Amino acid sequence: MTTTSRSPRALRDALVDRFAWLGDRTDDTGAADLTGWWRDPALLADIGPALADLYADSQPTVVLGPESRGVLVGTLTATALGVGFVEVRKDRGSGADSDAWRRRVSPPDYKDRHVEFGFRRDLVKAGDRVLMVDDWVATGATALTVKGLVEDSGATWIGVATLVDAVRESRLRRDLPLRSLLHERDLGWYR
């Protein structure tokens, strides 16, 4: 267990309080303004430990976070766990070191995009136990693609910890598996 300064209920209330919707909400995460969460020092300190606690008994050896906000919340979580962190880069393109890079293209995400995700092969190895962390999960395209990359590497996949669960297919919660601090409906809007 890591340590948060407040109960899960109080943390959820603080996240809801600091959250804002922008625009007309037609753009899912594009209309969700999470920036208030990072501005509150006490909230910033609690987010990593709270995400880590979602998988308290799983003993990850590394945390993976996709660009861009997965890098922010993933780093907080890895720090709370005392393990290292791997950036999962998007649409990195080909480079001279392409053999060193593990890549997969996603199915359509919440913006109907096919995104290429990747990380350096030597950063995730067989024997690692991998926790993925992100701010928001909608279609699950990002999470499923990262899961595939981890399986390609021979490492053990634990699951996904996210701040907000906005999944459209509930089977994803079991299949990924996915655990969250908030559901989209806690933020005052639900399809």
Ligand SMILES: O=P(O)(O)OC[C@H]1O[C@H](OP(=O)(O)OP(=O)(O)O)[C@H](O)[C@@H]1O
């Ligand atoms: O479940 P999915 O449909 O895959 O959507 C979830 C992803 O979308 C958001 O990232 P976004 O693509 O907006 O990237 P950004 O953080 O770089 O803005 C969010 O941070 C997740 O990574």
